[in-house]
Amino acid sequence: MxxxxxxxxxxxxxxxxxxxxxxxxxxxxxxEQILHRGIGTEPKNxxxxxxSGMPEFYIQSAVFEGLTAxxxxxxxxxxxxAERWDIxxxxxVYTFYIRPDAKWSNGDPVTAGDFVxxxxxALSPALSNPYAYMLYCLKNGEAFSxxxxxxxxxxxxxxxxxxxxxxxxxxxxxxxxxxxxHHSWFPVHPPTxxxxxxxxxxxxxxxxxxxxVGNGPFTLTSWEPNRKVVVEKSxxxxxxxxxxxxxxxxxxxxxxxxxxxxxxxxxxxxTGETPMERxxxxxxxxxxxxxxxPLLGTYYYEINTQRPPFDDVRVRRALAxxxxxxxxxxxxxxxxxxxxxxxxPPDTAGYTAQARIAFNVEEARKLLAEAGFPNGExxxxxxxxxxxxxxxxxxxxxxxxxWKENLNIDISLLNMEWKTYLxxxxxxxxxxxxxxxxxxxxxxxxxxxxxxxxxGNNDAxxxxxxxxxxxxxxxxxxxxxxxxxxxxxxxxxxxxxVPIIPIYFYRNKSLVHPAVKNWEPSLMDRHPYKYVxxxxxE
Amino acid sequence: MVKFIIRRFFELIPVLLIxxxxxxxxxxxxxGGPFTAEKSFSEEAIARLNEHYGLDKPILVQYGNYLxxxxxxxxxxxxxxxxxxxxxxxxxxxxxxxxxxxxAMLFAIVVGLVSGIVASLRPNTIQDHVPMGIAMTGICxxxxxxxxxxILVFGLxxxxxxxxxxxxxxxxVLPVITLGAAxxxxxxxxxxxxxxxxxxxxxxxxxxAKGLSEKAVILRHxxxxxxxxxxxxxxxxxxxxxxxxxxxxxxxNIPGMGRMFVLGAFNRDYTLILGLVVFFALLVVVFNAFVxxxxxxxxxxxxxxx
Numbered sequence: 001m002x003x004x005x006x007x008x009x010x011x012x013x014x015x016x017x018x019x020x021x022x023x024x025x026x027x028x029x030x031x032e033q034i035l036h037r038g039i040g041t042e043p044k045n046x047x048x049x050x051x052s053g054m055p056e057f058y059i060q061s062a063v064f065e066g067l068t069a070x071x072x073x074x075x076x077x078x079x080x081x082a083e084r085w086d087i088x089x090x091x092x093v094y095t096f097y098i099r100p101d102a103k104w105s106n107g108d109p110v111t112a113g114d115f116v117x118x119x120x121x122a123l124s125p126a127l128s129n130p131y132a133y134m135l136y137c138l139k140n141g142e143a144f145s146x147x148x149x150x151x152x153x154x155x156x157x158x159x160x161x162x163x164x165x166x167x168x169x170x171x172x173x174x175x176x177x178x179x180x181x182h183h184s185w186f187p188v189h190p191p192t193x194x195x196x197x198x199x200x201x202x203x204x205x206x207x208x209x210x211x212x213v214g215n216g217p218f219t220l221t222s223w224e225p226n227r228k229v230v231v232e233k234s235x236x237x238x239x240x241x242x243x244x245x246x247x248x249x250x251x252x253x254x255x256x257x258x259x260x261x262x263x264x265x266x267x268x269x270x271t272g273e274t275p276m277e278r279x280x281x282x283x284x285x286x287x288x289x290x291x292x293x294p295l296l297g298t299y300y301y302e303i304n305t306q307r308p309p310f311d312d313v314r315v316r317r318a319l320a321x322x323x324x325x326x327x328x329x330x331x332x333x334x335x336x337x338x339x340x341x342x343x344x345p346p347d348t349a350g351y352t353a354q355a356r357i358a359f360n361v362e363e364a365r366k367l368l369a370e371a372g373f374p375n376g377e378x379x380x381x382x383x384x385x386x387x388x389x390x391x392x393x394x395x396x397x398x399x400x401x402x403w404k405e406n407l408n409i410d411i412s413l414l415n416m417e418w419k420t421y422l423x424x425x426x427x428x429x430x431x432x433x434x435x436x437x438x439x440x441x442x443x444x445x446x447x448x449x450x451x452x453x454x455x456g457n458n459d460a461x462x463x464x465x466x467x468x469x470x471x472x473x474x475x476x477x478x479x480x481x482x483x484x485x486x487x488x489x490x491x492x493x494x495x496x497x498v499p500i501i502p503i504y505f506y507r508n509k510s511l512v513h514p515a516v517k518n519w520e521p522s523l524m525d526r527h528p529y530k531y532v533x534x535x536x537x538e
Numbered sequence: 539m540v541k542f543i544i545r546r547f548f549e550l551i552p553v554l555l556i557x558x559x560x561x562x563x564x565x566x567x568x569x570g571g572p573f574t575a576e577k578s579f580s581e582e583a584i585a586r587l588n589e590h591y592g593l594d595k596p597i598l599v600q601y602g603n604y605l606x607x608x609x610x611x612x613x614x615x616x617x618x619x620x621x622x623x624x625x626x627x628x629x630x631x632x633x634x635x636x637x638x639x640x641x642a643m644l645f646a647i648v649v650g651l652v653s654g655i656v657a658s659l660r661p662n663t664i665q666d667h668v669p670m671g672i673a674m675t676g677i678c679x680x681x682x683x684x685x686x687x688x689i690l691v692f693g694l695x696x697x698x699x700x701x702x703x704x705x706x707x708x709x710x711v712l713p714v715i716t717l718g719a720a721x722x723x724x725x726x727x728x729x730x731x732x733x734x735x736x737x738x739x740x741x742x743x744x745x746x747a748k749g750l751s752e753k754a755v756i757l758r759h760x761x762x763x764x765x766x767x768x769x770x771x772x773x774x775x776x777x778x779x780x781x782x783x784x785x786x787x788x789x790x791n792i793p794g795m796g797r798m799f800v801l802g803a804f805n806r807d808y809t810l811i812l813g814l815v816v817f818f819a820l821l822v823v824v825f826n827a828f829v830x831x832x833x834x835x836x837x838x839x840x841x842x843x844x
Contacts (some may be wrong), residue, residue, distance in 0.1 A: 022697075042801070045621050052577055128583040128590075130575065146582065202590070203620035225622070225630055226793030227704060253702065253791045254801075257686070261701030262791070265693050419570030419806055426574070456580065 024266025025249075030515045030536040033246040035529075038259045040272040042226050042252040046207040048183040049122045052130040054525065055272075057183050059250055062231045062529050063105075063214035064186035067096050067115070067165075068177050072531050073520025075349075075442055077177040081110055081187070081215060081238075082165070091172030091478050092139075096165040103236040104189050105219040112159035117199070118187040120152045124200035131184035134440065137176065139168045172478040175349065175443035181526065182441055189213040217243045217530040226252055237530075244533035260511070263289075269513040269534070276391055279335045279509065289511050292336045293521035296345055297438035297506035298447065299337075301384070301399075304431055305462045305499050309380060314371040316498040319432075320357045321364035322406040323399065329504050332394050340502035342495055344487070345523075349442040351484050355492040357502070361406045368407055376408030383414040386434035387421040395503070396434065425459045435459070438506070442523060444487045445474065451494060462499030542834070546827040550820070557819040558608065558812065562601055565808050572617035572806045591617060604812065613813035618805040624813035627798055632817070634704065635787070635794035639780035641710055642718035646775075649722040651768070654729025655756065661734060669726060676723030685716040685789035702791035713790040717783055721775055725768055732764040739763075766837060773829030777822040 025036055039055040048060045069080030079085075082096040102110040119138065122129050123145040136142040139156030143149045156168030169176065179185065190199075192213045197204035205211055212220045217239065218231035229250040233243050253259040256273040263271050274282065274290065282290035309315045325339035338346070342353035365375070373379045384400065386392040396413050403409055411432070416424060425433045437457070439446040449455065452471055453463040467490050474486035494500070512519055518531040571593070573584050588594045592603065607614060613624035653669035660666055692712060693701040703709050736742065737760055745755045784796025795814060802810035 025700075042619075044618055047621070050620065052575070125582070126586060126590075128579065128587050130577060130579055130583070132583075133580075146580075203615055205621055207621050224793065225619070225627070226797060251703070251791070254797075255788055255791070258702045258789060258791050261689050261693060262703070265697065265699075265701040267700055267703060418804060419574050420568070422574050422576060423569040457577065 026266040026269055026513060026515070027536070029249075029269065030534045033244060033534055035245050035248045035270070035516070035532065035534060036268045037248060037250050038253050038262065038268045038271040039250045040252065040259075041254050043229065043250075046212060046220070046223070046229075047188075047202075048186040049118070049127060049129050049131075049188065050202050051183070055250075055252065059220075059229055059231065060183045060186060061216070061526065062218040062248055063212065063216045063220050064183070064188075065216045065237075066180045066182075066185045066187070067098075068180040070181060070526060070528060072518045072528060073522065075178070075523060075526070077181060080180075085177075091174070092169045094167045094169070094176065095160070096167065098163045098165060099238050100163065101238040102215060103238065104213050104215050105234055105236055106189070106213045107236055108189070108191070108213075109162075110187065110215050111162050112165035113162070114187050114190055115165050116152075116157050116159050117190040117193075119157045119185075120155070121188065121193065121199050122184055123152075123155070126200040127202050129184065131182070131440075134179065134182055134184040137169050137171070137173045137179070139170050141170075171476045173475075174478065174480060174483065175441055175445075178349070178443065179441050181524075187215060189215070218245075218248060221247070228252075239530060243530045245529060248529060263511045263513075268511075269516050270519070271511040274335075274509040274511055276333070276335070276394075282511070288514055291508065291510050291512050291521070293508045294345070294523055295438070295506040295508040295525060296348065296442065296523045297436060298340055298343055298345055299395075299434075299436045299503045299506060300340065300343065301501040301503065302425070302433050302435040302460050303499055303501065304428055304433075305460050306428060307431055309371065309373070310431060312371050313497055314367040315373070316501075317357075317496075318364040318368040318371065318407060319403065320498045320501040321360045321367070322403060323501060323503070324359055324402050324406070325503055326359070327402065328395055328398055332398055333504065335507055335509055337504040337507045340504050342491055343500065343502050344444045344447040344491060345439070345505045348439065348444050348447070348523075350480075351444045351487060353491040353495075354488055355495040357495045357498060364407060368409075373409070376410075379407075379409040382409075382411050382431040384411050384432045384434070385414045385416065385421060385424060385430045387418050388415045392434050428459065428461055433459070435500070436506070439524070444484070444491075445471070448487060448490050448494070451499060458499075460499035462497065464493055464497060467493045543827075543831065546830065550823045550827075553823050554816065554819050557815055558605065559601075561812055561815045562604060563597075565803075565806070565811050566597065568806060570806055572808060574806070591615070608816060613816065614809035616802075616807055616810045618802070618807040618810065624809050627810060628795065628813060628817055631793060631795040631798050634792060635780050635783055635796060638710070638713060638717060638783055638786070638792060638794060639776070641714040642721065642779050642783075643772075643776055645714050645718035646721035646725055646779075647772075649718070650725025651729055653722075654726040655733060655761070657726065658730045658733035658737065659756070661730075666730075670730065673723035673726040676719045677727075679719070681716050681720070681785050682789060684719055685712070685786060688712045688716060689789075702789075704790075704792045709790075713786050713792060716789070717779060717786045721779060724775075725771065728768050728771060729764060732767050733760060736760050736764045762836075766833070769836060770829060770833055773826045774822075777818075777825040780821060 029036055039058045041055050043056040043059055045051050046059055048064055065080045067080055067082040068077035071078055081098055081102045083099045084097050086095045098110060098112055104110060119135060121127060122135055123132055123141055125145060125147045132145045140149060140154045144152060144155050158166045160166050192206050193199060196206040209220050209223045217234055217237045219234045221230040221232045223229045230247060232247045234240060253262060256275050259271045260275055260278060262268045303310045303316050305311060329337050329339045341356045344353050346352045384396050386396050393415060400411050400413060403411060424430050437447060437450060449471055450457045451462060452468050470486045470490040474483050477483040508525055515534045515536040517533050517535055519527055573579055573587050592600060615623050616627060657666040657669045689701045692698050699712050700709050742755060742760055745759050783794060784800050787794045787797040799814045802814060
């Protein structure tokens, strides 16, 4: 016994000592140019034409490249796979010239025909691409997608020769070049798609590591579900000399606390989220790594305009006017989110709404009294629906309290699991529901078009013919000033009738290791990896 | 013995059938479907997806088809992860859960048995109170508390281990302790209890009287009988440890089956949930049968009774 104990102790110490002085993945990464990025949840697939989430996009933007691209911290479109383009005077015909040296990761040249194939696939009814509507600006794009026409040659995409692509739009779409940065416009490699199935098969194995052929700055090396996805620098990419990272490792970490722990133990360079309760700690102790940056998104409450008493615009306005948003952003969120007094986030491609739904308790009480509920008397007991989440709960609790104080009305809180919540909201079985919208592209239309009559995400079931007309006009207008004035008028209607109560504008809340360079703020959370590199400060 | 095994095998079928049937209809009762999404699909797209996956057929037809496929060993495609089948997902994630579970079980058995035996040798002394106190804490402390504490101490403060992941050998340490702790504690208490029951027996006294060494008395004679309750606990515990590790898998971000199960439920990935339930049910039944056989070998009395 006496001999064994010291030996055991020695062994234990040896094991612990060997653990103690280890080099973290981040330290190794800094030396070898390997970026470790947390992406939230497991990507559902890597197919740019069947997915819709950000985790997927983070990987897709490394392995694919669209016709246009962007530079760090600047959302303006720059040449991507296309080296230049011409636009017809009426703004409806775009001619793209594809780079002679653009290649797929297997060495094949990227051709105009590949883009025609890709857009045909993206619009194929059987593929059920959730983002097919992004291509509806193509002439006959919507008709093909809905099966009204079956001949793709009628759609406005044509290969003039091997390297020249002509795109014809329904109407001048001033943000078209920005739109092309979206993953639904990324090209896919036709022979690879056809090797594993038909053009419109959604569940083939073409996106597996070893199968996937892309045209981006990186190629897929491995995909271990729920563990990590690895991409490495492409040897065939046209601009490979710019690419400085050797590899990027993407980690799906669902739990944001686990992700933050991983950041602190040197496993991640970049996290997707920062838990609300950790923000203050970082602000005080490590402000360099906490990146709180504007994101193109709005957090709001949606009101079921069909359900009394909310069919009365005065009641909706009263609730919106009585809401002290500053209290919410300053005491609950505390990460610098701006309070939202209109719907479209400020400075969306140069547009900032002039309409305001102010904080005005007097006016709110007056309206509520006019609607038949003086001092909140007789106001029915209503429920505020939100999906189960600590952050949503805290906001809902504060809103509940603010409305009680300012309007003397009682609302109860109702939380539901995600899909149940969505089902309730989509089937209009709610009174007030928490909602959020992240823009698909930088243009006010991605926000305002939500509320056209019968829109797929218009869960408020709100309708205003003038609003619909204004947006239709904006859709046809080339002149930026006129277009924006239509949006201004539309947003004014939206804020007068308040089918929704904007609460705050989103902020990206990620942790970024100081060694990560060229990682600039981006409204759309887009960080072109080809410019990123790692350099540890000594 | 062969007859016994064959009978256990046939008992498996109704258990699986019941598990499949209940789950099949329950998951469909949950609001929302696999294609309910925030940025909503068009109605035509949802109709096409339902048709593609056979969800447009009458529910009993779907049920029948599913059963037929299960018999063929095909658990179907995953709705959420369209490039993968449920069979693939299970074959990828089960080895991870199995490894985690096996280490946790080993940890539980070694720590549990040793501390249980140590405690039973000098009951109601400090040598008993300390391990049993720790064991009681272990039973009471849920893994979602223990896990973060271990991460905080050994990951963040001391920097010995990664906070999460399943990459290196050292990544196994914290999750294994987190998962195994409660079972170790339970085994420790079971062992102590049954040791204390067996120790005063006549045959132990005889063994001592014969002049056997204390080591031989404890390990060869006492422990063999004292182990019976521990072994019968091991069956459900092993199944539980492998199937119930989803909390630990989430805390430590381990790509095992438990996490897939939770994701499947949130995503209404019907085939994935069903596939995992079938697999879990199979595991539980097999482990229980295995333990029954083991007990039969250890104690002939059980075999006669059953």
